[in-house]
Amino acid sequence: MVFAADPQITINQPGNIKIGDLGQLISALVGTLLIIAALLAFFFLILGGIQWITSGGDKAGMEAARNKITHAIVGLIIVGAAWAIMILVQNFLGISIIGGTLNFPKPY
Secondary structure (H helix, E strand, O other), rough: OOOOOOOOOOOOOOOOOOOOHHHHHHHHHHHHHHHHHHHHHHHHHHHHHHHHHOOOOOOHHHHHHEEEEHHHHHHHHHHHHHHHHHHHHHHHOOOOOOOOEEEEOOOO
């Protein structure tokens, strides 16, 4: 009688996840992080607008709302610049980072 563990381990991926290697994982993470950052910046832009409207003419409330709106716009600009830089890197190096698999060109 043997009580040893079975050396074969099988791990099944869920059906909706299409990540097969490290390149696909990095590509998915970069795209997801850019989307999350843009959504957060847009949320804070809306929140700053609501805070501005509900400040009721209070100088401190309006200043806080103005700062929140300014920071949200700067965040959107940073996300847009990051996306543009990723596109430039894709085109310059010939790799695909956003919108697909991270495919590195093969050396000859």
